[in-house]
Amino acid sequence: MTIDAFEEHRSLLTGVAYRILGTMADAEDVVQETWLRWSSADRTDVDDPRAYLVTIASRLAVDRLRSARSRRESYVGEWLPEPVSDLPDGADSAELADSVEFALLVVLETLSPLERAVFVLREAFQMPYAEIARVIGRGEAATRQLSRRAREHVHERRPRFEADRAVRRRITERFLKACLEGDLEGLTGMLAADATLVGDGGGRVRAPLRVLSGAAKVVRFLIALPANAARYLEQFGLPGDTPLRVEVTEVNGSPAGTVSAGGRVVSTVVLDVADDRVRHVYVVSNPDKTTRIQVPGPS
Template sequence: MTTTEVFEEHRSLLNGVAYRVLGSANDAEDVVQEAWLRWSRVDPTEVDDPRAYLVTVVSRVAIDRLRRAGSQRESYVGEWLPEPVSDLPDGAERAELADSVEFALMVVLETLSPLERAVFVLHEAFQLPYAQIAQAIGRSEAATRQLAKRARDHVRDRRPRFEADRAERRRITERFLRACLEGDLDGLKGLLTADATLVSDSGGKARAPLRVLRTAHKVGRFLTAITEERNVTRFLASVGVDGMDDLDIRVTEVNGGPGVLAFAAGDAVLLLSLDVFEGRVQHVYLLVNPDKLSRLRAVDPS
């Protein structure tokens, strides 16, 4: 195969690694492009394992970029949430990798160090052996195993595994949306855990709380308030949309799971993602930064 053919064979894998490490599809594309530039300068006949070589390059470039992003995010307006995606691979690969891009998990990965996050992604999402991961991140295998254990423990403590299947989570999401649109505060509070939180990400570019809301009452009261027509109009105006005529709100698939997407004039303007555990909503993630929503399209969950 040619140099280009070899790279294209592994592009999906490289995009997947970069996105999970960075939490940004735009940054992931930049990292994969950098990997291509480096690969194009290499004599492929001198590379014993192109897949391992390319994963190493992407991992190292992504780690460096994530370290730089840390200081940039300190000046970010309000809370920072990952950039969601709706275009996962089709077929068996979609089912296999969907859990590793669940939006709630991506939020937890933001709390890991760059090295911990890379090791977790490479081992848990892509099942790479520790010896290969150690080479990719430039650490000993023993140190890599220790990083993996810390990352797993941290994720387990912060992110309980889903007990509900996707169908049940979709039903809960639909009930949640219906309660929001009907202004049913009691209904919302019944779906939320007592200590529920709402984290919103606007980047200062749309109307949204800059601080985390806590307790079922506060979260429910906010969500019922923002669906009132005057507040919807104000929100749409803040993202440059004039009027509600083209507003389309639906439950669809985002990051491999159900989410609420709102479209206006054909563009996604809001994402509501729910962290469901034991039949109730623990965390609500509200993303309204237009820069992070530009890639989203409605996906048929079938």
């Protein structure tokens, strides 16, 4: 009975923790710790196992995020969330799918841990304010204020007119093709004038240590990639002449570019698109963060 009750809500707990933390490894640790606390707790007065488990997982995730933020201060270069091919909770509703998009997770990194937890529980999982208040240990009025502040913060940083998935897929295909062909004019035409590129190599592989701002800088970086492919692959222990595969796949529920070689993913490219222009380019190359991206099958 204990195992069944926990397993029934495992995917939900993983989804909550992943959205709060931004990495699946940390989310899985939180879920494991939640299980340990659940299995050893006196549940005589637990009327709602789901609410009880979400409370434990959310509090553990907030605590872990606070600790992780201090560790990330020594991270080499820019820190990006960990992309995933398989959504943690199936994301069987539009709200769940939208709340796990990579570009949104990047924005959530700018919230305080409590704001992020409130935003996730309210916007993704539609929890009542009274229940969220119990989860975070705040009054309902304070919880509503946290939610409003988080929502306004996110809306300021997310495009007002985001492209739908079909448009993003077409733009991602064109973008990757232009990069491979060194199409300077084509890339420039796809980027917003104030576009940025954020790379995350984690000190494991070469990546920009700072955000590249402005279309001209972003294009110069992208145009140089094919010429540096051999040296890039050698950082992964692969021969420089290993064939590269560049495909458009689903990452965090949306189209993204997956670069693979030798049967492993070496980079994930996610575009943030609005008004038919690429606003932000996110490139995740840290080998620790690409293990949950599926290698595309044979063409």
